[in-house]
Amino acid sequence: MEPGNNTHFSEFFLLGFSKDPKLQPLIYGLFLSMYLIAVFGNLLIILVTISDSHLHTPMYFFLSNLSFVDICFTSTTIPKILQNIENQSKVITYEGCLVQVYFYIFFAGLDDFLLTVMAYDRFVAICHPLHYTVIMNPRLCGLLVLVSWMMSAMYSLLQTLMALQLTFCTEVEIPHFFCELNQMVQLACSDTFLNDMVMYLASVLLAGGPFAGILYSYSKIVSSIRRISSTQGKFKAFSTCASHLSVVLLFYCTSLGVYLSSAATHSSDSSATASVMYTVVTPMLNPFIYSLRNKDIKRALKRVYGIVAIKRPIVLGHMKCP
Template identity: 65%
Template sequence: MEPKNSTGIKYFLLLGLSEDPELQPLLFGLFLSMYLITVWGNLLLILAVSSDSHLHTPMYFFLSNLSLVDICLTSTTVPKMLHNIWTQSKAITYAGCISQMYFFVLFTTLDDCLLTVMAYDRYVAICHPLHYTVIMNPQLCGLLVLACWVISVANALLESCMTLSLSFCTHLEIHYFFCELKQVVQLACSDMSLNNVVMTFVAGLLGAGPLVGIIYSYSKIVSSILRLSSAQGKSKAFSTCASHLSVVALFYCLILGAYVDSGLSYSSHSTATAALMYTVVTPMLNPFIYSLRNKDIQGALRRLFRTKLLKGLLFLN
């Protein structure tokens, strides 16, 4: 098969989760509902944090940034999938595929970095409570978020530019519902050895590195909590970390499961389903995980709804 230069490619084919025509209306309704829940859930969390002065703390500042990234991550993949189901088309343009891949890598890396920063915030809050406000000052918080963006943009640019240098064959079917980096690179006809080395190195650096940082932070946190004499103090300290730890476990378990499954399984359906879990399900569950057991968020949401309701009644009168 003769390879074609990437500039001559017009489109890729996204095979999605199922090609059964009878399942398409069900899939469209399901993913539209999940997308709307994700957007509204994370948007409400951002509004609650921004509208309540009691929540203007580093922890909730990072949380609102994580919610914004989750909205962007889901918006990178799901709207195109919904469009393809609605129009009964599997095509995505070459430029659209590379753009989608770029933003997916960007926001996935941002998620990873922000979770690491949030773990550091919890470490300082529990292990150095007397110096917390001094260490986690607004300048440092802003610099940490900026560093997350710089790392994520640089990684996404590196991966995208290296993919742009590849030549692709005529068989351009992607067994996912979006243009995932590894899936796109595997379609290339040119030498992929450098791409594979870079992807492995980056996965180790930006995957294992933050995970090691999170594990180290929580090892110090657990050690500090166990040294507390009061059972009530232990419970309160653990409750401040429970939501973040749940999100970290969900994120890493699903993303590791997806990549392990893609390496061991020959079923394209199972790998696509695994990818669905960390690209759609995790961003949808995050606001619920943070709000269900968090009295501060619940109180802020109640005050937000009461304010909006009161303004609506005054407007009607």
């Protein structure tokens, strides 16, 4: 194949999971279901945290931001999959591919930073409870979220601008269900040394750095919990960060599993399948983890949506009695 300048290149082909037409309705239904659950589940978390004044705290401010980012994260990739299956097409435009790369990196980075900020919030709440309201004031909370957005935006912009400089061969087929940056770089006909170096360096700094921050926060949290004398006090302290810890483990384990599996098998199919875990499944499960393991969310759901509003009919029933 002859290399062509990327300014004249117009289309990529997303190969997806299977070429078997009989499996396409199943894949479509599966992705549509997961997408709807992810969107409505995270939207419910946002509405609850906004509606209930008891949840107007730093912890739930960060959680609502995380839920919003998860909605955007899944919306970056899944609608295009559904559109391609419905149209029986694997085509994505060059511009559309770059836009998808930008927002995918942007929201994935935001997920990472917000999880780190939430770990710091739990660290302050457990290790410095008397100074929690002073340290985690609204100004600092807003600043932490703003810095997370700015860093993610700058990094994703850098990677997208570097991808713009790549030259691709004709009829580029991406063995994935979305435009993943690493796959694009591997398929480029031009020199990709600088792109590879930036990706590896960013992985160490922007993924390893936040992960190290989370580990440090939880090492201090565990140390503080161990110093609590009563078993009930230990359980109460740990329960305040159990949901966040579950989400962190799910996010990092699935992300790490993707790269380990792809590196071990060198199979693009297995990489695409594993990517579903942290691009779709993790955002879908986050609302369930926070709603099922968090008593505050449960109480808020009951207050806002009247799940246990059964006393009123009973009272009315007695009023009707002679």
